[in-house]
Amino acid sequence: MALSQFLFFSFLFIFFNLSLPNEIDVHDLLPTFKLPKGLLPNNVESYTISPKDSSFTVQLTHPCYVEFPNQLVYYQKDIKGKLSYGEVSDISGIQAKKLFVWVPVTGIDVDEQFHMIEFHVGFLSEKLPAEVFENIPTCKNMGSQDSPFASI
Numbered sequence: 001m002a003l004s005q006f007l008f009f010s011f012l013f014i015f016f017n018l019s020l021p022n023e024i025d026v027h028d029l030l031p032t033f034k035l036p037k038g039l040l041p042n043n044v045e046s047y048t049i050s051p052k053d054s055s056f057t058v059q060l061t062h063p064c065y066v067e068f069p070n071q072l073v074y075y076q077k078d079i080k081g082k083l084s085y086g087e088v089s090d091i092s093g094i095q096a097k098k099l100f101v102w103v104p105v106t107g108i109d110v111d112e113q114f115h116m117i118e119f120h121v122g123f124l125s126e127k128l129p130a131e132v133f134e135n136i137p138t139c140k141n142m143g144s145q146d147s148p149f150a151s152i
Contacts, residue, residue, distance in 0.1 A: 025044075026040060026044050026047045026058060027040060027044070027136050033083055033084070033085055033086065034085055034086040034110055034112070035083075035086065035088065035108070035110060036110075036117065036130060036133035036134060037133070037134075037135075037136055038132070038133035038134055038135050038136050038137055039088070039108065039117075039133055040058060040075075040079070040136070041060065041064060041066050041075055041136070041137050041138065041139040042136050042137065042138050042139060043060050043061045043062065043064060043139045044058055044059070044060060044061075045059045045060060045061045046058075046059045047059065049083060053082065054082055054083045054084060055080070055081070055082050055083075055090075056080065056081060056082070056083050057078060057079070057080050058078070058079040058080075058093075059077065059078055060075060060076075060077050060078075060079070060139070061077075062077060062139075062141075063075060063076050063077045064139030064140060064141060065139070065140050065141070065142045066137040066138070066139060066140070067137075067140070068128065068132055068133075068137070069128070069132055071096060071097075071126075071128065072096070072097040073094060073095070073096050073097075073105075074094070074095045074096075074097070074102065075093065075094055075139070076092075076093040076094070076095075077093075078093055079091070079092070079093035079094060080092045080093055086109065086110040086112070087107070087108065087109050087110070088107060088108040089106075089107045090106070090107070091104075091105055091106055091107060091108065092104070096119065096121060096126075098121070103121040103122070104121065104122075105119050105120065105121055106120050106121060106122060107119075107120035108120070110130070111127065114127075115129065115130045115131070116128065116129060116130060117129075117130050117132070117133055
């Protein structure tokens with residue numbers, strides 16, 4: 001087992017056995033997994049992380065949009081995935097607007113060597129500078145015509 005995996009599972013063991021869920025703000029928890037705290041917006045209501053398989057659920061107070069440089073992202077009220085050291089996989093609940101189409105973000109990786117965050121949308125990916133995610137972004141409401149679910 002690699003040292004990073006050992007540290008990850010040790011942290012999960014300590015976290016879930018010595019503290020109550022949600023005692024630590026999820027934004028402060030992300031850096032312990034080598035993820036920037038600005039991956040999630042400021043309106044997190046609660047979260048859970050499974051010590052068995054590191055799957056997580058984050059509940060926001062409401063769905064919203066975040067404008068990153070050259071990128072509009074939509075966060076649903078419930079966001080799910082699997083958390084590991086420097087990576088988030090099996091994501092649901094986050095979409096990015098590409099040209100005129102909303103595409104689901106399925107994974108996020110940290111490229112420490114080049115200080116980039118890589119977002120996976122299916123078999124495609126896009127890298128953004130890590131400094132974009134240093135601060136916790138503010139959620140914004142936008143008109144329903146901009147919603148990825150307006151046609152549903």
